[in-house]
Amino acid sequence: MIGFQLGGVAAIAQRDVLKLLRDRARLAVNLAFPVLLIAGLGSVLGPTVGKVTGLNSVTLAFTGVLPASLFQSVAAGMISIVEDRETDFARVLFVTPISRFALIAGKVGGESLVALVQAGFVVVLAAVFGVPVRFSMVFVVVLLACCLCGAGFGLVTVAALPNQRSAMQVFQFLIIPQYLLAGVLVPLRGVSAWLGVVSAAMPLRYLVDLTRAVYYSGTSSYGEAVTGALVGDVVLVVGFTAVFLLCGGLLFSYRERSR
Amino acid sequence: MLAIEVDELVKRYRGAVDNALDGVSFRVGEGEMFCLLGPNGAGKTTAASILTTTLAPTSGHARIAGLDVVADQARVRREIGIVFQQPSLDLNLTAEENIRLHAVLYGCYPWRPSWRLMPAGYRRQVTELAGLLGLDPWLHSPVRVLSGGTRRKLEIVRALLPRPQVLFLDEPTTGLDPRSRRDLWAYLRARHGLTVFLTTHYLEEAETADTVCVLAEGRVVEYGSPDSLKSFYGGSLEDAYLALLASHGGPV
Numbered sequence: 001m002i003g004f005q006l007g008g009v010a011a012i013a014q015r016d017v018l019k020l021l022r023d024r025a026r027l028a029v030n031l032a033f034p035v036l037l038i039a040g041l042g043s044v045l046g047p048t049v050g051k052v053t054g055l056n057s058v059t060l061a062f063t064g065v066l067p068a069s070l071f072q073s074v075a076a077g078m079i080s081i082v083e084d085r086e087t088d089f090a091r092v093l094f095v096t097p098i099s100r101f102a103l104i105a106g107k108v109g110g111e112s113l114v115a116l117v118q119a120g121f122v123v124v125l126a127a128v129f130g131v132p133v134r135f136s137m138v139f140v141v142v143l144l145a146c147c148l149c150g151a152g153f154g155l156v157t158v159a160a161l162p163n164q165r166s167a168m169q170v171f172q173f174l175i176i177p178q179y180l181l182a183g184v185l186v187p188l189r190g191v192s193a194w195l196g197v198v199s200a201a202m203p204l205r206y207l208v209d210l211t212r213a214v215y216y217s218g219t220s221s222y223g224e225a226v227t228g229a230l231v232g233d234v235v236l237v238v239g240f241t242a243v244f245l246l247c248g249g250l251l252f253s254y255r256e257r258s259r
Numbered sequence: 260m261l262a263i264e265v266d267e268l269v270k271r272y273r274g275a276v277d278n279a280l281d282g283v284s285f286r287v288g289e290g291e292m293f294c295l296l297g298p299n300g301a302g303k304t305t306a307a308s309i310l311t312t313t314l315a316p317t318s319g320h321a322r323i324a325g326l327d328v329v330a331d332q333a334r335v336r337r338e339i340g341i342v343f344q345q346p347s348l349d350l351n352l353t354a355e356e357n358i359r360l361h362a363v364l365y366g367c368y369p370w371r372p373s374w375r376l377m378p379a380g381y382r383r384q385v386t387e388l389a390g391l392l393g394l395d396p397w398l399h400s401p402v403r404v405l406s407g408g409t410r411r412k413l414e415i416v417r418a419l420l421p422r423p424q425v426l427f428l429d430e431p432t433t434g435l436d437p438r439s440r441r442d443l444w445a446y447l448r449a450r451h452g453l454t455v456f457l458t459t460h461y462l463e464e465a466e467t468a469d470t471v472c473v474l475a476e477g478r479v480v481e482y483g484s485p486d487s488l489k490s491f492y493g494g495s496l497e498d499a500y501l502a503l504l505a506s507h508g509g510p511v
Contacts, residue, residue, distance in 0.1 A: 007363050018356070092343070
């Protein structure tokens with residue numbers, strides 16, 4: 001029984017990977033966007049942010065853009081469930097004997113795999129632009145957490161919004177402010193009280209901070225690059241991810257059954 | 260033994276004023292070909308959706324092979340195959356990849372990443388079914404390049420692969436050429452023991468059914484064999500159907 005469910009998870013995940021490999025435009029955009037942000041914006045911010053913080057601005061951008069692009073890529077991939085729903089492919093999946101949670105797990109696994117493959121390319125290209133590559137098992141776990149949190153975020157968006165157009169519009173509205181207020185390019189310090197409150201509600205903030213905490217761990221730049229407490233970041237990332245996945249899974253399943 | 264039992268089934272969609280299904284009851288015996296007829300909006304697709312576990316009923320009961328469609332969803336899904344009214348294929352995959360995904364999700368075969376690595380039984384069964392419906396030349400082509408009729412054949416192959424006890428066909432032959440349509444019906448007829456639940460607008464297809472159930476405005480207005488309907492109303496099945504709808508004041 002477990003083997004059957006795992007086989008289903010693998011089949012759904014493989015479908016997402018095949019879709020990405022066959023959609024060259026999406027593949028190119030997904031690679032170009034983070035690389036442009038890291039190399040382009042990172043360099044532009046050098047004379048200002050780099051000078052004030054004493055950090056290499058390209059490396060700083062890399063440690064922000066990498067978790068952000070993983071989060072965004074997986075969340076956007078989850079929204080493609082709506083596309084399946086509109087082409088009736090979702091109905092085909094829902095009438096199979098496999099559990100709905102296995103279907104969601106397959107989707108999360110596939111989109112995460114796709115995002116991690118893209119992240120691998122981004123790391124290689126970032127290294128070409130002079131970003132020191134510091135890899136550890138903990139760093140990989142943090143990147144995986146970015147994928148899972150993004151999956152939960154996308155699932156909640158899909159579950160709350162029934163059609164593709166509204167889901168994509170609201171998704172953009174929810175993602176773009178996070179790039180600014182989660183400290184993706186610049187660590188957040190000295191923001192006004194109300195912006196601090198808004199920023200605190202954004203899951204990406206804790207993913208970025210956690211990524212930097214692991215990347216800069218043991219270096220003299222840690223204090224400048226990391227703005228929060230490590231334990232607090234871990235607790236909030238786990239909390240956001242668990243709540244998103246649980247609520248999103250239950251709400252999505254309920255909405256499909258009770259149209 | 261009964262393949263399908265439906266008792267006082269009611270469905271009201273969220274925000275709707277009227278019931279889409281309003282106390283529908285019928286029985287379908289094992290191996291029977293059952294046809295649900297009715298004008299647009301009569302409730303045919305709603306009934307099929309509840310029986311295939313994709314929609315929850317508001318009240319009433321329905322059982323497939325003795326299993327409750329609400330309480331025993333997972334087991335019901337193992338017993339049924341479905342061809343939906345709307346196209347429901349993944350356009351990014353090949354024809355065979357669509358079939359393989361379905362076969363794994365039904366637990367018919369273990370997951371393998373490619374056609375060559377799939378068990379020989381799978382490859383034999385897919386080749387046989389594809390050959391039957393003339394799908395074999397396109398088996399490894401992307402669905403995106405297939406014609407509407409070929410896509411329909413693919414959906415039918417996909418539904419038959421798990422060897423279901425009850426096959427739900429919601430307007431299945433739309434887009435099929437006459438020969439493919441004839442081949443499909445010949446195949447379905449030859450499959451002894453397979454119960455077919457058909458919704459269609461083609462009255463010549465309804466004519467081949469063992470039992471016809473006519474729905475209008477969410478209610479059963481007639482139920483019986485095509486011959487009994489014809490003898491009661493006179494003329495062809497089409498005449499009987501139109502006379503029946505007119506007598507109930509619903510849209511034809």
